[in-house]
Every structure is written in C-alpha cells, then in structure tokens.
Amino acid sequence: MPELVGNVLVGQSGGPTAVINASIAGVVAEALNHGCIEEIYGTLNGVLGILQEDFIDLASESQQTIRGLRHTPGAALGTCRYKLKKQADFERVLEVFKAHNIRYFFYAGGNDSQDTADKISKLAAQQGYELRVIGIPKTIDNDLPVTDHCPGYGSVVKFVGTTVRELACDAEAMGQHDLVTILEVMGRNAGWIAAGAAMAKRRDHPHDAPHLIYLPEVAFSTEKFVADVQRVLKREKYCMVVVGEGLVDSDGNYVSAAEATDAFGHAQLGGAGDYLASLVAQHLPNVKARVSKPGHPQRAAAHAGSKTDADEAYMAGQAAVKAAIDGESDVMITLVRGETDHYTCETGLAPLSDIANGVKKLPREWINEDGTSMNHQFVRYVQPLIQGETPVPYENGLPAFAKLDKVRVDKLLPAYEL
Amino acid sequence: MPELVGNVLVGQSGGPTAVINASIAGVVAEALNHGCIEEIYGTLNGVLGILQEDFIDLASESQQTIRGLRHTPGAALGTCRYKLKKQADFERVLEVFKAHNIRYFFYAGGNDSQDTADKISKLAAQQGYELRVIGIPKTIDNDLPVTDHCPGYGSVVKFVGTTVRELACDAEAMGQHDLVTILEVMGRNAGWIAAGAAMAKRRDHPHDAPHLIYLPEVAFSTEKFVADVQRVLKREKYCMVVVGEGLVDSDGNYVSAAEATDAFGHAQLGGAGDYLASLVAQHLPNVKARVSKPGHPQRAAAHAGSKTDADEAYMAGQAAVKAAIDGESDVMITLVRGETDHYTCETGLAPLSDIANGVKKLPREWINEDGTSMNHQFVRYVQPLIQGETPVPYENGLPAFAKLDKVRVDKLLPAYEL
Numbered sequence A, B: 001m002p003e004l005v006g007n008v009l010v011g012q013s014g015g016p017t018a019v020i021n022a023s024i025a026g027v028v029a030e031a032l033n034h035g036c037i038e039e040i041y042g043t044l045n046g047v048l049g050i051l052q053e054d055f056i057d058l059a060s061e062s063q064q065t066i067r068g069l070r071h072t073p074g075a076a077l078g079t080c081r082y083k084l085k086k087q088a089d090f091e092r093v094l095e096v097f098k099a100h101n102i103r104y105f106f107y108a109g110g111n112d113s114q115d116t117a118d119k120i121s122k123l124a125a126q127q128g129y130e131l132r133v134i135g136i137p138k139t140i141d142n143d144l145p146v147t148d149h150c151p152g153y154g155s156v157v158k159f160v161g162t163t164v165r166e167l168a169c170d171a172e173a174m175g176q177h178d179l180v181t182i183l184e185v186m187g188r189n190a191g192w193i194a195a196g197a198a199m200a201k202r203r204d205h206p207h208d209a210p211h212l213i214y215l216p217e218v219a220f221s222t223e224k225f226v227a228d229v230q231r232v233l234k235r236e237k238y239c240m241v242v243v244g245e246g247l248v249d250s251d252g253n254y255v256s257a258a259e260a261t262d263a264f265g266h267a268q269l270g271g272a273g274d275y276l277a278s279l280v281a282q283h284l285p286n287v288k289a290r291v292s293k294p295g296h297p298q299r300a301a302a303h304a305g306s307k308t309d310a311d312e313a314y315m316a317g318q319a320a321v322k323a324a325i326d327g328e329s330d331v332m333i334t335l336v337r338g339e340t341d342h343y344t345c346e347t348g349l350a351p352l353s354d355i356a357n358g359v360k361k362l363p364r365e366w367i368n369e370d371g372t373s374m375n376h377q378f379v380r381y382v383q384p385l386i387q388g389e390t391p392v393p394y395e396n397g398l399p400a401f402a403k404l405d406k407v408r409v410d411k412l413l414p415a416y417e418l
Helices: A020-031 A046-051 A063-071 A087-099 A111-126 A153-174 A192-200 A222-235 A272-283 A307-325 A352-356 A376-386 B020-031 B046-051 B063-071 B087-099 B111-126 B153-174 B192-200 B222-235 B272-283 B307-325 B352-356 B376-386
Strands: A006-012 A037-043 A055-057 A102-109 A132-137 A179-185 A212-214 A238-244 A288-292 A331-337 A345-351 B006-012 B037-043 B055-057 B102-109 B132-137 B179-185 B212-214 B238-244 B288-292 B331-337 B345-351
Touching: A006 A020, A006 A046, A020 A037, A020 A063, A020 A102, A020 A307, A037 A046, A046 A087, A063 A307, A087 A102, A087 A111, A102 A111, A102 A307, A111 A132, A111 A352, A132 A307, A132 A352, A153 A179, A153 A192, A153 A238, A153 A307, A153 A376, A179 A192, A179 A272, A192 A212, A192 A238, A192 A376, A212 A222, A222 A238, A222 A272, A238 A272, A272 A288, A307 A331, A307 A345, A307 A376, A331 A352, A345 A352, B006 B020, B006 B046, B020 B037, B020 B063, B020 B102, B020 B307, B037 B046, B046 B087, B063 B307, B087 B102, B087 B111, B102 B111, B102 B307, B111 B132, B111 B352, B132 B307, B132 B352, B153 B179, B153 B192, B153 B238, B153 B307, B153 B376, B179 B192, B179 B272, B192 B212, B192 B238, B192 B376, B212 B222, B222 B238, B222 B272, B238 B272, B272 B288, B307 B331, B307 B345, B307 B376, B331 B352, B345 B352
Parallel strands: A006 A037, A006 A102, A102 A132, A132 A331, A179 A238, A179 A288, A212 A238, B006 B037, B006 B102, B102 B132, B132 B331, B179 B238, B179 B288, B212 B238
Antiparallel strands: A037 A055, A331 A345, B037 B055, B331 B345
16 A cells, blocks of 8 residues: 555544544544654534634644543534535535645544545545545444444443432432432433443342333333333332433324423423323322433533543544555444453444444344343443543542644635535 | 440431431441440431331441442432421330430431421430430531531532533534533522532633523523623633522522423423523524433432542541530531631531521622622632542442441331321
C-alpha cells in the first residue's frame, strides 16, 4: 500500500455518550504515531462543521486535555443530527476536503452517521479523490449490526444498574407491600438499555430488583402488568419496574400517559413511566406508584462509567487510524468478542454499507418466557461490558472534565449556504 | 453520672438518604465499646416497629455488614411516616421499652422524627422510667435548625453537581443557541438542593452551567424566566436550568405543568420542570426544551456520595451513644463547624424541642440579586460538605451494598392494634 500523505479530519455525530470522546482521544493519540499524517483536525458539529469549514486544530490541544477526553462525557467536538441531503452538500464536502487536503476521515456515530460516511467515501472514489473513510461505532442504543456491541452501551448499563440497586435500597425502606417504583430509561426502538437493568440482580438472587422489566420487544398488556405487579407485591415489600421509553401496545403504538396538554396545547407530558403509574393508580387501590426518569444524564454519566467501555472506545479510535494507514476505507471498526470463556475484545472491520442499513435487535430468545426478565445468555453477554470503573479525576469534590481549547483552522473557501 | 445498664434501640424515620445507614453503623460500633449496654436492637420501620415489637438484633450482624452500612443508601432498618397520635400509642411505646429494658433510644430523622423522640423522652421522665433519648440528624433537605448542616445534604449536592457537569457536556455538544436543558431536583419547601447545583461551576467560571437556578425562595415570574433564558442563549450554545420541585408563583402556589389528567382523571403529571419546558415551547419559538427529573435516585446515590457526609453521619451516630452514656437525654446531635478557614466539624447537642419546631431556611442574602445564582458565601458554606468520594466497593461491575440478616428479637407482649 503506497503511503498516503495528508491531513486527518475527525468528527462526532448523533447523541452524545459517556465514551465517544475516548474514541477521539484514540484517534489523536494514534495519528501522532504516523509521519504521513500532517495535521489532525476536528470538525465542529459533524458534517455541519464540514459544510461550514468549522475545523479546529486537535494537535495543538495539550496532552492533558486529550488524556482527559478519555473520561469526559458528551461530544467535545459537538455533534449534529443534520443529514446531508442535496447533491450539492456532498459536492461541498469534497470541495472542503480537497481545500484542506483531508485524506483521512474518521466519523464516530450510529447508523445515520455511518450512512453519511459511506456516501462521502463513495463520492470521493467516484471523483478519483484519494480519501480513506473509517467509521467508529458509537451508540448507547447498542443497535449497530455486525459489531458485537457498541461503545457507549456498557457505561449506560452500568449507570442504570447502579441506579436500580440504589433505588431498591430506598424503596425497600419505604414499602409495605404497597409501593411500586418505576424507572423509565432511554431506548426508543429497542430494549437493550432496559434489559441491561437486569444486571442489578445479584447472582443467584432472582428476586432482587428489578422485579419487572417492560421492553419494546414485548407488546404491552395492561391486564398482565396489573397481575405482574400484584404477584410481586405479594412477595416483596416493594415492586421495582424498569421500562424502556419506547414501550408499545399490541398495535405497535407507543403507550403514553394520556394526551396531556397545557392551556396552550403544548407539552406532551408523560411517557411510558407515567403511563404505568397511572395504571397502578387506576387498578390497584392503596398502592402508591412513583416514577423516576433520569433522562439525558444517563447517557452522560461518566462518573459511573464502565472502564471496559471507555477503553474499548479508545481502542476503536486507535484502530480506525491504523486501518486507514493500512489502506482500508469505507469500513467501520467493529468490536469482536473472543470465543473463550475469559472475555477478550479485538477490533474488526465491516463495510459501512452493511452498518448503515442494518439494526441489531435484542434477541427474543434472551428474554424469559414471562416477558419481564432476562435469561443467563443476556447476562453473559452484558456482564463483561460493565466491568471496571472509569478513573474520573475529582477536583474540589466534583468530577473534572476536559475542555478543548478549540484553536480554529483558517477557512479557505467562500461561505456555503445550508 | 451513675451507670445506666440496659439495652439500646436504634431506629430510622422519614425519607431515606445516602448516609443514614452510616449513622446506624456509628451507633452500633460505639455501643459495643460500653459494658453498660447489653443488647443492641434495631426497630424495623421506626415507631411502627416499636408499636409492633418488630425488633432485630444488630449485635448479631457480621462486622462486614455493619461496615458495609457506611456506604449503603436507603434505610436498612426501614423507615416510616407514621406519626404517633393517640396517647395510647405513646403508652405502648413505653410499655414495649420496659418489656425489653430499652434504656437508650437513638432516632435518626428530620423534624417530625425529633418531635416524636422528644415526646417519648418527656413521657418516660413523667413516668419515672429512666430512658436516655438522643436524636440523630438526617435529611437531604438540610432544613433542621441549630445544626450547621444535616447528614445527607452533602451527598445529594455532590450527586446533583456531578449530574449538572455531565449534562452540561451533553447539552453543549447539541446546542446551537437553541437548547434549554432543565434539571428538576428535590426540595419541596426549600431550595437548599437546587442551590447546591451552583457547586458545578468551576472557580472563576461564572458562565459555567448551571446558568439559571430557580428556587422556592424567589417568587417565580414567567416574564423574567423568558428574559433570563433569552439572555443566556444569546451568550451560550445551551441554557442549563436547575429548578427545585417546590417552585412557587407570587401567590405562593406551586407551579405545575397544567392540570394534566388521563382518561380516568388520575395522575397529576408534570412538576416544575415540565412547567418551565412548557413556557419555553410557548414563548420561545425555535428553542427546544428537555427535562430530566432524577427523582428518588438522587437521595440514594451513594456511588456518587460525599465521603465527608458519610463520615459525619457515622460520627453523629457515635456521638449519640457517647452523649447518652454521659447522661445526656432529650437532645439531638448537631454538627458544629469550626471557626477557622480550614474546615473542621465537631458534634454538639441541642434540645429536641428546639429542633422539632424549627426550620432552617436558605438565607436570602446567599442568593444573588438576580435571584438565579448563589454567591460566594453559599459556596463557602457548601464546598467542604461535598469533599471526598465515598469508597463504595464494586463487585462484578456494580456497587455492592450491605443487607442486614435481620435476626428477630422475640416478642414479649400481646399484639397492639394500630
């Protein structure tokens, strides 16, 4: 493979996670090892930054800052949900890449982002512009195909599992067979995160919280829910329910606590958690329901993050650079689990087009027959992903996170109309 | 002081916290040092357990378990909100104490619990039954009078501050001067917890999140809120708002996102956070608002707890036993801050009746004139309380908490009708 001399551009896209910055740290650290890489740029807010030439010089950041990214949540370069649509957008991307001699493009994101990277890669090839494009997996939703799991997932499961354990201590102190504690977690289309709450059960303690998990994969039935809760409350002083925000009824419609509107018709209040609470109020006299909805903090909870997850995200960033140097392009880094009992994880490669158009569903056979608990296959799959604690440094009593200096790269082209 | 030989009873009451169990550990550890203490009992669910003779033998728990209580959230003995009302209830308490030769009663709780302890103490004195009653302060609300601060407060502030920092990383990645992130925290009657979010700002970074804090102490005005948010969004890419659940309007009524009802008239949805989001939707076109409402997990978040807080809770438990041995009674342990610049904390004593009828308000002079930020006096007050990280042990990727064996003490009396 002939050496390709030029500049690196790295970007982030989609929802932030606790570990997407670790992947950027991996890209920067590895890029510094290769003489054929001249500049290391970051694009602000993903493809938006490319269209607008909003680049920063990552090589000028301090080593301390880059190291700090390994435990800093969010997306330090900024992210976007902008989708390149028009042909003109794609042409502009290439024009900007040529102007800045970008020869290596790394994009961390989920399905949509990998689709964007794929299209950019194919257009460059078509125009004969030598460009190596490598995707880096990122999503708390754990729904990318091919890869064994996705950076970001282990950390959100660790936080949710921690929260279930702590909330269980709280509920156990209060309940007298009359308390339902509902935790609504993220996951609009799949139950990967809600299922992960099952990790809170200690080994050989099947009656530990969470007692009931409601997943988008299992059509919701009010009758079954009421019976489930009654059964648990007979046995336990409290019933802990975990529900994914994307819970659907048998017609495939999202359940939601009524069409609540304020005086102005705004604000659609109440999701799956509030809905379940309303069912308790309606069907179970003398039982109290309370709802916690951690929301976005759960995907940013680096202080309770998985070291395994952060390390793998870093490794994926490094692997992306190595693969590009080796001449690979139009592929995404995947995580490949070793086949031995002792967990190991290496990186692999998969065509971007395979990632862009697929979705990995939570296997139905990992859900127990009751529809509200997970079996040992699921536990075996997730267990290694939550191991180790991210070594977040504390300063004055709170976690200290890295902030980029963001030294701007000069713009070389006329402005572009979005 | 003549030696009083007999048994200890310790109980917990009110809402659980991240450190109330540390106080129990302190009581047990200290009680073992004194020969005049024969048995160490715990009452299950506070006064309810007394009325029903539901006692456990704490001395029979393993040392590992008692040590584990120092970082276990919730209330391991169970708690209650039952208020002793009838004279018969109080008579029953004394009858049970006499039957089990309880001579030392330690009660960890907030105002109501200290009031209960006070009444029990006075009745015993009146009846000539020698009993030493010591209250142990406990509340995340930090509203007990006399004591400098309350065990439980430092940990909830540390968790809220951590959450604000992480959520800020997430919001900063997404916002383009068009995103309002609202975090609703606990605190029905006072803004101590919401104010604590101010600790998330780094020193000399006044523009750090949280940008706006809305407190129950400052009457809410929609016009000012809209103007506040607009001002922040001009300067910052996102606006982070922290609001206490007890926000009130100028008439003193709780604000709430409309009278949302489901088809059955149940479920009063939406609190202060949802209300602020509805105002954004209504008054600020093209600005998106999102709400996180961590709920009860915030008061149980031992994994992000303050070591200072947990250590002081333990110390308060020890001090309660020492004071009782010294002949004190009808008092609560207080935390007394040293007067030097270097933070120190000792315990003191205050009459239970002073605690039961007072409330410590967040000083108005610690809130800046803008009504939405805290001044340096507040920061200086809270800073020491969040220092150090509770050393929670991890097992298989998640925090491992202590569970009591709960060996029951034989009942000696006929059952009591509640």
